[in-house]
Amino acid sequence: MKTISTLLLLFVLGCSNGNSNKNYEAGSAMPEMDMAEEIPISQQLMPPPPPLEEIKQKIIKTARLAFETKDVEATHKKILQLASQNKGLVQNDNSGKDYNRIYKSLTVRIPTENFQKFIDGISEGVDYFDKRDISRQDVSEEFVDLEARLKAKRTLEDRYLELLKKANNVKEMLEIERELSTIREEIEAKQGRLQYLQSQVSMSTVNIEFYKTTAETGITQSYGQKMKNALQGGWNGISVFFLGILYLWPLFLVAIVVVVILRIFLKKRKKTH
Numbered sequence: 001m002k003t004i005s006t007l008l009l010l011f012v013l014g015c016s017n018g019n020s021n022k023n024y025e026a027g028s029a030m031p032e033m034d035m036a037e038e039i040p041i042s043q044q045l046m047p048p049p050p051p052l053e054e055i056k057q058k059i060i061k062t063a064r065l066a067f068e069t070k071d072v073e074a075t076h077k078k079i080l081q082l083a084s085q086n087k088g089l090v091q092n093d094n095s096g097k098d099y100n101r102i103y104k105s106l107t108v109r110i111p112t113e114n115f116q117k118f119i120d121g122i123s124e125g126v127d128y129f130d131k132r133d134i135s136r137q138d139v140s141e142e143f144v145d146l147e148a149r150l151k152a153k154r155t156l157e158d159r160y161l162e163l164l165k166k167a168n169n170v171k172e173m174l175e176i177e178r179e180l181s182t183i184r185e186e187i188e189a190k191q192g193r194l195q196y197l198q199s200q201v202s203m204s205t206v207n208i209e210f211y212k213t214t215a216e217t218g219i220t221q222s223y224g225q226k227m228k229n230a231l232q233g234g235w236n237g238i239s240v241f242f243l244g245i246l247y248l249w250p251l252f253l254v255a256i257v258v259v260v261i262l263r264i265f266l267k268k269r270k271k272t273h
Contacts, residue, residue, distance in 0.1 A: 058143045061204040066131035082121040086114035103211035115204040150190045
């Protein structure tokens with residue numbers, strides 16, 4: 001590693017000294033101090049940050065909606081149509097049934113420029129949302145930082161490739177290639193993170209759940225209805241109990257046979273005594 005660092009430092013100093021010598025030969029009285037000797041190589045490789053006016057905001061938008069509907073199938077059809085009209089992609093589409101309701105849940109990826117239009121379309125006709133959470137995460141700083149680090153790693157990769165061409169022996173070549181492998185892994189990781197962020201920024205995520213109540217519960221039931229439900233539940237419990245006994249009839253049969261055999265055995269034993 002020390003050999004590689006030395007070669008890399010000589011490569012940078014050589015370029016800097018070449019420029020410095022030209023300035024000196026042009027007539028300067030005293031050559032300026034070589035700044036490469038004072039600034040670490042890692043800082044030399046980092047590109048300057050872009051001007052603030054050039055940084056475009058990168059916002060990740062997500063939404064969670066939950067509401068009751070009178071017609072689950074009609075609402076489902078409406079949301080699919082809205083997704084298609086706004087160039088969205090249905091990522092998940094699930095349905096189910098609880099004790100007193102049927103429901104559907106969808107996850108839709110929608111282009112960010114159509115995000116608010118899509119939310120407004122779903123909201124039409126909804127009197128009340130059980131949940132309506134909309135969040136915006138600003139990842140501009142991470143985006144710029146990743147791009148700068150990626151550019152620096154690629155510059156470093158190019159310089160190691162130059163060093164590889166000038167390697168004097170197999171040992172130096174192996175050391176440089178090992179460093180190149182590490183740098184390329186870091187480049188791939190940063191590229192992957194950058195692509196993920198870009199995907200999240202360009203396509204917003206909307207999670208939607210809607211349901212329809214199928215039975216009256218709680219204080220909305222009359223006392224008579226509650227008594228009817230209790231009697232029906234009791235009868236259902238007795239039915240389940242007897243059905244369970246019927247499923248266990250082989251065990252009862254075996255128990256009876258065992259009891260009969262024991263009684264016969266005990267009677268014979270008494271007679272012999």
